[in-house]
Amino acid sequence: MPVNRRLLRANLLLFAAALLWGLAFTAQKAGSEHVGAFSFNAVRFALGAIMIGAVVAGLDRRRGIERARRRRLNRAVAGPGLAAGSMLTAAAGLQQAAMPDTTAGNAAFVTGLYLVLVPVFGVFLGQRIGWPTVVAIALALTGLYLIAITDTFSFARGDGLAMIAAVCFAIQILAVDRYAGRLPALRFACAQFGFCSLTSAALALVLDRAPFAGLGPALIPVLYGGLISVGLAYTFQVLAQRDAAPAPAALIMSLETVFGAIGGAIVLHENMGARGYLGAALMLAGIVLSQLGPSSRPDRAAAPPRAP
DSSP states (O other): OOOOHHHHHHHHHHHHHHHHHHHHHHHHHHHTTTSOHHHHHHHHHHHHHHHHHHHHHHHHHHHTOOHHHHHHHHHHHHHHHHHHHHHHHHHHHHHHHHGGGSOHHHHHHHHTTHHHHHHHHHHHTTOOOOHHHHHHHHHHHHHHHHHHSOTTSOOOHHHHHHHHHHHHHHHHHHHHHHHHTTSOHHHHHHHHHHHHHHHHHHHHHHHOSSTTTTTTTTHHHHHIIIIIIIIIIIHHHHHHTTTSOHHHHHHHHTTHHHHHHHHHHHHSOOOOHHHHHHHHHHHHHHHHHHTTSOOOOTTTTTSOOOOO
């Protein structure tokens, strides 16, 4: 069976994004001890937008793209960037707000609920899913139950916020899937991050108790969150989703839950217990199984790479 190189590259980019996002849960947990949720996100997404914007500007100069064309390209990504950025604001904000009331490992796995929601929402948009994905969803749901729901059938406030964040992440993934193959990828990523930063800053002034206070002690988490988690990982997502179907893409990205638990255990000395680790194993099994089904993008496989 011939190797689809573009799909392989997309899957590797998604795996790299999941690794960087997973380790970011530790940074986000540390940052939540000093900075309000929306203040933290406003700064880190601003850093990501500046980083990618600088890359785009450099590539424009290198390729000799004239000012009029740059304006047209920027206008083309403005609307989609606002749509995806708005969902990213809600998702990232709720996820960060959950951090004080849960562990990094729990937040990672509960947020992984989006891997179930993406294919379910996709069905209503006319997308198909195969039997491996259905079984993978069942395994993932069982794993999430073991991780998030206690023996008394209750869960912490932070886990509840993370679950709502998962819904927003699922919608954001579908939004990226809709636009990523049609737009200059890096410009779209930059617009998404920029709008997320602006809306997060506005919400910080209203919702955070001490807007933008505590950034000094949280400098390392903010830098990791901005330059690595946003600047690199979210851009990897946009680039990869030009060639990867949304349901398998979501399942690969949900590996962030595994890396989040590992980071929490190593850096923050968290322990999920036997029940939690069994749930983690079931989620990982679902992710592996999902890759046995058809996952190519015939509508995009023949498309040439797009300029940033």
